[in-house]
């Protein structure tokens with residue numbers, strides 16, 4: 001395999017990190033590389049907020065508290081809303097099947113069974129600690145931009161994750177944070193025109209943690225490709 005293929009193949013969503021720090025120089029380099037992504041008419045719709053140390057911990061504490069309060073008082077859920085719909089409001093096949101396979105595959109590996117709400121809560125809560133990563137990044141976009149800019153953003157984010165592999169670093173893209181943009185956006189000092197696209201955990205994978213042995217399947221190109229001849 002060449003090094004590009006290897007970086008793509010080795011990227012996975014890592015859900016447990018060591019505390020080993022990542023220097024600002026490396027983070028900036030990763031963001032500069034990411035910004036080589038193409039974007040419609042070179043609009044470059046990305047904006048990044050990097051959290052480390054004390055500030056990262058403060059934000060995690062705030063969001064974890066909000067997440068716990070929803071578990072105690074489910075009526076609070078409506079107070080928190082993502083800036084955009086990442087998923088359909090009504091799921092359907094084959095996507096719902098893949099989603100279930102993914103969710104239960106991960107929970108199965110962790111010994112979490114269907115009715116075990118406390119364990120599910122605890123696992124999902126790890127999102128709001130960036131899975132223990134030393135660096136957490138929030139990405140925002142100008143709300144007024146069109147849907148195409150989200151395509152550009154995806155390419156930027158993929159560049160980030162692949163470039164991280166080139167430096168032996170690992171990532172987890174996280175839409176889970178979006179629900180709590182009401183807390184996050186003022187904390188990071190975003191302007192009114194900004195919308196949270198997602199969070200990203202960055203660091204070194206904890207290779208001892210079983211969660212990082214989870215591998216996800218893909219539908220093969222043979223299956224999703226039609227040759228028009």
Ligand SMILES: Cc1cc2nc3c(=O)[nH]c(=O)nc-3n(C[C@H](O)[C@H](O)[C@H](O)COP(=O)(O)O)c2cc1C
Nearest residue numbers: 011012013015102127172173174175176177198216
């Ligand atoms: C934009 C985006 C948001 C995601 N949000 C989360 C998240 O909030 N929490 C999480 O554990 N995984 C999240 N994931 C990871 C997906 O579950 C994962 O990419 C998928 O299951 C495929 O697995 P892989 O990344 O290991 O190849 C997200 C992925 C993407 C692309």
